[in-house]
Amino acid sequence: MTVPFLDLAAQQAEIADEVLPLWHEVFASSEFIGGPHVEAFEREYAAYVGVDHCIAVANGTDAIELALRAVGVVAQDEVVLPANTFVATAGAVARMGAVPVLVDVDPDHLLIDPSAVPAVITDRTRAIVPVHLFGQTAPVELLPRVIEGRGIAIVEDTAQAQGARSAAGTAGALGDASSTSFYPGKNLGAAGDAGAVLTHDPVLAEVVRSTANHGSTVKYVHDRVGINSRLDAVHAIVLSAKLRRLEVWNQARRAAARRYTELLDTVPGVRTPRTRPGNEDVWHLYVVQVDDRDRVLARLHEEGIGAAIHYPTPVHLTDAYAHLGYGPGSFPVAEEASGRILSLPMHPHLSATDQDRVVDALARIVGEGAA
Numbered sequence: 001m002t003v004p005f006l007d008l009a010a011q012q013a014e015i016a017d018e019v020l021p022l023w024h025e026v027f028a029s030s031e032f033i034g035g036p037h038v039e040a041f042e043r044e045y046a047a048y049v050g051v052d053h054c055i056a057v058a059n060g061t062d063a064i065e066l067a068l069r070a071v072g073v074v075a076q077d078e079v080v081l082p083a084n085t086f087v088a089t090a091g092a093v094a095r096m097g098a099v100p101v102l103v104d105v106d107p108d109h110l111l112i113d114p115s116a117v118p119a120v121i122t123d124r125t126r127a128i129v130p131v132h133l134f135g136q137t138a139p140v141e142l143l144p145r146v147i148e149g150r151g152i153a154i155v156e157d158t159a160q161a162q163g164a165r166s167a168a169g170t171a172g173a174l175g176d177a178s179s180t181s182f183y184p185g186k187n188l189g190a191a192g193d194a195g196a197v198l199t200h201d202p203v204l205a206e207v208v209r210s211t212a213n214h215g216s217t218v219k220y221v222h223d224r225v226g227i228n229s230r231l232d233a234v235h236a237i238v239l240s241a242k243l244r245r246l247e248v249w250n251q252a253r254r255a256a257a258r259r260y261t262e263l264l265d266t267v268p269g270v271r272t273p274r275t276r277p278g279n280e281d282v283w284h285l286y287v288v289q290v291d292d293r294d295r296v297l298a299r300l301h302e303e304g305i306g307a308a309i310h311y312p313t314p315v316h317l318t319d320a321y322a323h324l325g326y327g328p329g330s331f332p333v334a335e336e337a338s339g340r341i342l343s344l345p346m347h348p349h350l351s352a353t354d355q356d357r358v359v360d361a362l363a364r365i366v367g368e369g370a371a
């Protein structure tokens, strides 16, 4: 691709001098899992988000499951989540034997629609998972109103929104607990799979830490059935180095997003993304909407523009979740959007020249369709 979707090499280049000597130390010490680098990152990330506890785990999907288990979700319980999300949000729920209950998203931001929630609440609803999709904070503050007094926990999926803020506070600090992913392509990414659970609640934090470590906080004393989901020191070193740059990188994404919007708002046939009032978006993805999206995407690829789709199939229309029994037409907003959305190249090192290439190609290709 002439303009790649993402440029992770540029991130690595910025941090290599800090990371590589520490990686050598880890090799020499053989302290691979947990240890001082992991503990340091947990403290730094908790402080950054503004929560009391951060438990670093193996990936973002485990983080969702661990947070849900800690708030008391068990098999057969129902967990409400948006139809428009990465499939892992539903996967974490299904893997623990709980039932994903989907709701539609709002047409302006494609985030969970709180007004759709009351209709799906039952006696088995134990939690709701708002997803801060594409880098902007979902309307978490509107959820307590619709689930009031029913003992339903809020577990935020913050995988795409490290550093995002809203009028209500920082994404990841708004619910009973939150999960995040440090998959390399996220705004804050490790050198492989990694994730974390965050919470203000010391009891939840202790349950997560134990569950993620074979159900144990004291070696060979097992209080609960656990799993193995821990962070490796090599990832913590990378994460600490990148966390120090995250505000600057998110700022660069915001500048690039503003520039895309300025340039594309004058292009007929391209709908630029909208940000909820009061939100400080971190632009994990810059998602426009166009007619005839598959043709536009194919033509962009022909011209070397690394555009992508997040996500081509809403959760309920994947084969994996057909058994939930939702058919086409169940979530019209998510379904319509899935045929129109197009993610443009977006990362902190995106140059103005590359943005101009993307905009020129997109304008021309959309124009070809209208002609």
Ligand SMILES: *Cc1c(COP(=O)(O)O)cnc(C)c1O
Pocket: 059, 060, 061, 062, 085, 086, 088, 089, 131, 157, 159, 160, 180, 181, 182, 183, 193, 194, 195
């Ligand atoms: C990436 C992602 C996940 C899963 O994280 P992994 O680290 O890949 O397991 C979950 N939810 C959302 C919204 C994501 O973007």
